[in-house]
Amino acid sequence: MSKVLVAEPDAFFCKFYALKLKQLGHEVNRVEDGKKAMELLNKDKYDLILMNIMLPFQDGYTILRNLKEGQNISTPVVVITELSQEEDKKKAMDLGVIAYFTKTDTQIQDLLKALEPYLSHSEASQEPPQKL
DSSP states (O other): OOEEEEEOSSHHHHHHHHHHHHHTTOEEEEESSHHHHHHHHHHOOOSEEEEOSOOSSSOHHHHHHHHHHSGGGGSOEEEEESOOOHHHHHHHHHTTOSEEEEGGGOOHHHHHHHHHHHHSOOTTOSSOOOOO
């Protein structure tokens, strides 16, 4: 079982992603703004962060910068967002995101399949999964 943080401003999507991950047996905390996400990240350790870039109070880019500068740099981050411009994706990837999905182009099955290697990754493995 992995511990996942879902940071998504849309209440429907936030609950939906959390429900799907819980159905797969993972422990999930969910928040709808960036400030709460950072509070949880500063208090707890997560195996994966599923995050929207467009978060209120503190956007996803700010969170990514904070993670890169702080102790959570090894926590894999997957972005699922409305932002579909190549420069948005490049900016997120440069800040250490392992995968970037746009909501309009991504089915939940595809998202969950892409998350699998990071959710099932054990510390006993020699090599971490490759970036998507």
